[in-house]
Amino acid sequence: MPAAAPVESATAVQSPADVSVPLVSDAQSFRRAFKDLRDGFSQRELWLSLGWQDIKQRYRRSVLGPFWITIATAVQAGAMAVLYSTLLGQDLRAYVAYVTVGLITWNIISNSILEGSEIFIANEGLIKQLPSALSVHVYRLVWRQLLFFAHNLIIYVILIPVAGLWHHLNWSALLAIPAIALIFLNAMWVTLVFGIFATRYRDIAPILSSMTLMLFVLTPVMWNTKSLTDHAGAVGERARLIEIIPTYHYLEIVRAPLLGEPSSLLSWGVVLGITVVGWAVALLAMKQFRSRVPYWV
Known part of the structure; x- marks a missing residue:
């Protein structure tokens, strides 16, 4: 009887050419970066709760709670306004509004940095x-800064009748809404960039601290550029050099509408x-x- 033909195996031996090449990990891809941002936003119940708990924890067992933020900002703005309005010969009522709005906006910028x-x-x-x-x-972090900003905005609302701002406010004040949105949009990328690199290189944090202090002095938060630019001659021309400071433009797009002043297209463009x-x-x-951030921390 002739021998039976050999039965082929159900699983044929694969040649090297048939072996599939393993997929390359997409951990370092823009797709994963965007996915992280989307997933993080979808977990808003988590970060909304954590941000609110941060504020409650800071002011636990306090009678006034988070309103100490408002009180501290109001006292600081009032002291600065009295000092610099006297030094620069400015009207106190108008100057306290100028300093208050500038300080509230600056707190967002400095805290973001x-x-x-x-x-991380x-x-x-x-x-x-x-x-x-x-x-x-x-x-x-951005949600927590938004809560701080909302508390501090109470000071501005009080100043509208006290400083007589209603005489100057018009429909252009609504430009403050997209301006504030831009501030917080910038706070997000600042946190991402500085947070990642400061986690890898720990020297960056103290450098940023010194840089922020320098920017606070150079940026017209406490002092008014108009008191300098109104002077004729070299002093007024040199005062316009402040426009090379980026934080000046961030303050201007928020402060000008809230004080009823025209917004600068240059500041918006910058x-x-x-x-x-x-x-x-x-x-x-x-x-x-x-x-790599989880390994760096």
Whole structure:
């Protein structure tokens, strides 16, 4: 009887050419960077709760609670206004509104830089133990700053009748809404960029602290550029050099509408340009280093 033909195996032996090449990890891709931002925003119940708990924890067992933020800002703005209105020969009622709006806006800028550079280091435990998007901590910080801003905005509302701002306010005051939105949009990319690089290089945080102090002195938060530019001659021309300071333009797009003054197209253009460039850098940093942050902390 002839021998039976050999039965072919159900699983044929694959040749080297048939072996599929393993997919390359997309951990360092723009797709994952955008996904992190989307996932972080979708976890808003988490960062909304954490941001509110941060404020409650800071003022626990306090009678006034978060309103100490408002009181501290009002006292600081009032003291600065009295001093600098006297030194510069300005009307106190108008100057206190100028300083208050500038200080409220500056607090967002400075806190975004200083707290943003420490955001991932301060949340080391959550990053290593909680399975969440990295951007959750960024949203948490920005949400907390928005709550601080809302508390401080009470001072401005009180100043509208006290400082006689209603005589100057018009429909252009609504420009403050997109201006404030731009401030917080910039706070997000600042937190992402400085937070990532300060986590890798710990020397960046103290450098940013010194830089922020320098910017506070150079930016017209306490002093008024008009008191200098109104003077004829070299003093007035040199005062216009303040326009090379980026933080000056951030203050102007918010402060001018809230004080009933015309907004500068130059300031809007500078802020929009920095926003686009800043977010491009933030997305690139997220693409390259997002997956490494848990190891750096």
